[in-house]
Amino acid sequence: AQSVSQHNHHVILSEAASLELGCNYSYGGTVNLFWYVQYPGQHLQLLLKYFSGDPLVKGIKGFEAEFIKSKFSFNLRKPSVQWSDTAEYFCAVNKGSQGNLIFGKGTKLSVKP
């Protein structure tokens, strides 16, 4: 069965530290890849997405992610985190024209001021 794995359950960083959150998926065909963020008390928001082309994609608020097909990975990065980045981050995959998103379990990020 398809699955999405997020390696870290809870990450704690100080402001200005660099961030990398891991995401691996199990499906071998054509996939679309997403990172969603859920700030405390708010709904899921799309952070960035990959459909095709340049494997390095840039999203909102200084986030970026790199798609490495050979490693089935789509890791999220940010060079310098801020306290306002405290949130839960979800990696998700869908296959081609299929509608359903398969989510990882999420990584909670806590940034200390």
Place this chain on the structure above:
Amino acid sequence: DAGVTQSPTHLIKTRGQQVTLRCSPKSGHDTVSWYQQALGQGPQFIFQYYEEEERQRGNFPDRFSGHQFPNYSSELNVNALLLGDSALYLCASSFLRGPTYEQYFGPGTRLTVT
């Protein structure tokens, strides 16, 4: 431009009862998907509606059913509620034939089954 809206915000039901949750998609969207997010987990796909028909279904029992109306809004019905149905229910809307397949999520309905 209104985003995805869901009602109610919170709901408390007793085991064995039935519940209906509602969703209005973002303007211009024609497809509605429903997800269940249990505490500490990522959202899990329940089903998707397009042109008033169920287009895809995840691994959920028949107690979970849905409907899409001509104005693209949707309902999720759950019968014979179990304690394990307690979760945040998310609605997401999208435009099926769009150039990029993005789903926009609503704030969710928190269902508690006692």
